[in-house]
Amino acid sequence: MPHPLPDALSSWSEAPRVRRMNERAIRPEGRYVLCWLQQALRARDNPVIDAGVRLGNDLGLPVLVYHGLREDYPYASDRLHRFILGASRDLARECRERGIACVQHVDRADRREKGLVYRLAADSAAVMVEDQPTFVARWQSERVAARIDRAMLAVNAACLVPPAILGDDIGSTTAFRRRHQPLRGDWLVAADWTAKVAAYDGPLPFTSDRLDVCTDADLDRFVAAAAIDHALPLSPMFPAGRDGALVMLERMMDEVLPTYATTRNDATQAVGASMLSPYLHFGVIGPREVMAAVEAAIAPAASKEKFADELLTWREWFHYQALTLPAPERYDRISEWARETLAAHAGDPRPEVETLDALLHGETRDETWNACQRQFLIDGWMHNNLRMYWGKRIIAMTPDPEIAWATACYLNDRLSLDGRDPSTYGNIAASFGGGSPGREGPAIYGKVPTRSDGSTRHRPGGPAWLAAAATRPRQTLVVPDGLPTALYLSGEPLV
Ligand SMILES: Cc1cc2nc3c(=O)[nH]c(=O)nc-3n(C[C@H](O)[C@H](O)[C@H](O)COP(=O)(O)OP(=O)(O)OC[C@H]3O[C@@H](n4cnc5c(N)ncnc54)[C@H](O)[C@@H]3O)c2cc1C
Structure with missing residues (x-):
């Protein structure tokens, strides 16, 4: 018999956000309900914490929020690390204001904590985690859920409307909008739950890094001590x-x-x-x-x-x-017609192919593409309109469609603060052929619609803006010998 959701959660108005990740029992003898956060780094209106508080109140247990930052996640860099640490510090401070204990660990050479989440889970009644469908947060939580001997529950914290209430039969954005829109009003009001049990101050299997009391200089020191890509600096546009x-x-x-x-x-x-x-x-x-x-x-x-x-x-x-996808990061997620037409044109001459070095640094022969890429490189973000051009053009600037996909995901994920997201792979998939096929077009693209840079170039001042944007002073990054494609290619196992 599958375990149902515990009553405290099934009777909750936000219950559709919650699903079981394993079939293990809740252990009321645990010391706390563990809320393991990987990406939903906020203390208020965070359904993962709210679900934990509801369950904890029911069991008479406190909630323990845990956030750990490793050095070995793909593309770990000063840019990503510092942004995450700034968010984690505020998470801890606001948890404290809510009367909830929050502990943190930042992995570094002189302080490594192997298997910490398993050790924390071993003292818990149950583990709550966020329901993230892509990248590290997904892989890690699936692995942990399979290995621990107590209940693990995933809670959707990313969306306004819990995806579970939408059904599993929506095939287009138009149909999605139609079903989603009338439901929005029901989910606009948040209710933080008050913990009835005092903040946890019992034993822990490690010493917390207490980011809540860290200064900016302390956070900078954590970043400096980590074995990560120090060549990619913080984005001045996005304070953490x-x-x-x-x-x-x-x-x-x-x-x-x-x-x-x-x-x-x-x-x-x-x-x-x-x-x-x-x-x-x-x-x-x-x-x-x-x-x-x-x-x-x-x-x-x-x-x-x-x-x-x-x-x-x-x-x-x-x-x-x-x-709904087993691996949203992989090329085989794009529509069948797009894969077919791109494969049929894979052998077309590609005179505009660029090296990975030129692509990464925005030093290609295409001025507009360079303007786009330098936003990723320098700012850690790109304007949506530029992303639409960037995502189309890369198909012609790389040796074949699957390498084009992997290159686009790699650049987006390594450089952009918002990369590694369902929107990353969904939008790149849309650039490679979302919707319906167009008429057979130019070489390389086949039935995949192309896009010009006219929406920027033809504006008053557009050419001058592009010329300046394409030549902004930039940093130089280490370019890998081969494209790290394993995450993105069809049929490759996920790490
Ligand atoms: C090739 C390509 C790659 C992209 N990669 C990412 C990515 O890695 N991460 C990411 O969050 N978005 C991505 N997008 C979507 C979109 O470009 C960005 O969300 C948007 O540019 C972010 O800037 P903003 O916050 O100023 O957006 P605004 O225009 O202010 O929009 C507000 C919010 O709406 C959401 N949004 C807007 N446009 C989209 C969209 N097309 N798809 C999904 N959500 C959207 C975002 O959460 C955004 O913050 C990509 C789009 C393309 C075409």
């Missing part, structure tokens, strides 16, 4: 942590939303887009909080609707899609 997210939210309300419907596609505008995606990716802010700000903003209805469509239709559609 809750303050960074809240500044961006305010900017969105005051400067972006008033004209969003008309300026969102203009990459030359400094305030055309919200730049919230890094904070959403790492869960520093959730869609519910963003939507509350949208509702409160003074802006035309058309702008609010457009923004809600991007945040709720497009973002949540790619989460929904990824949840």
Whole structure:
């Protein structure tokens, strides 16, 4: 008999967010309910913590929030590490304000903690984890769920509307929007649960790094001590942590939303887009909080609707899609017709092929592509309109379609703060052939529609903007000998 959800969770209004990851029992004799966070790095309106608090209250146990940062995740760099540490510090501070204990470990040469999550789980009644459908968070939680001897429950913290209530039969964005839109109102109000049990202060199998009391200089020291890519610097555009997210939210309300419907596609505008995606990716802010700000903003209805469509239709559609795919990162996720037409053209002459070095550094023969890539390289983010050109053009700039896919995922994942996300692979898949086939087109692309750079180049000032953007001073990164493609190619096992 499969174990049902515990009553404390099945009776919860947010129950559709929760699913069992294994069939093991809850152990009420545990010391705490463990909330193991990997990416949803916020303490408020975090359904993983709220589910843990509900279960803990029912069992008479406290919640223990744990976040660990390893050095060996793919593409670990100063840029990603520092952004994550800033978010983790604020997570711990806000947990403390909520009366919940939060412990952290940052792996480094003089302090490694092998198997820490297993040791923490061994003292728990149950483990709550976020339901992330891509990359490390997915692989790790699946591995741990299979190995521990107690219940592990996954909770969706990324989406406004829990994907589980949408059914499993939606095949297009249009159908998704139709089903998703009428449900949104039901999920807009968050209710943090108050822990009835005092914050956990019992024994631990390690000494926590206590990021909550760390200064910026302390966090910088953690980064410096880690065996990671130190050549990729922090992004000056995206300060880490809750303050960074809240500044961006305010900017969105005051400067972006008033004209969003008309300026969102203009990459030359400094305030055309919200730049919230890094904070959403790492869960520093959730869609519910963003939507509350949208509702409160003074802006035309058309702008609010457009923004809600991007945040709720497009973002949540790619989460929904990824949840149904065994490996959303792999080339074989793109539509069959696109794989067929790209394979039929794989042998076409490719005079525009570039080296990985030129691609990574934005030093190709294509000025517009360089302008796009330098945003990834320097800012750790790229404007949506540029991403659409970048994702199409890379098909002609690489030796074959599967290498093109792996290269696009690699550049996006290594450099962009919002990479490694369901939106990463979903959007690249859309560039490689989302929707329906077009008419047989030029060499290399076959029936995959192409895209020009006209939406930027033909704007007033567009050519000058592109020329400047393509030559921004940049750093030099280490280029791997071979493309690290194993994650992305068809049929390759995941790490
Ligand atoms: C080839 C390609 C790769 C992409 N890679 C990523 C990625 O790695 N991570 C990522 O979060 N987005 C990705 N996107 C989607 C989109 O470009 C970014 O979400 C957006 O540019 C982020 O900037 P913003 O926060 O200013 O967006 P805004 O225009 O302000 O939109 C608000 C929010 O809506 C969501 N959103 C907007 N557009 C999309 C979209 N097309 N798909 C899904 N969600 C969307 C994002 O969460 C975004 O933060 C990619 C798009 C393309 C074409």
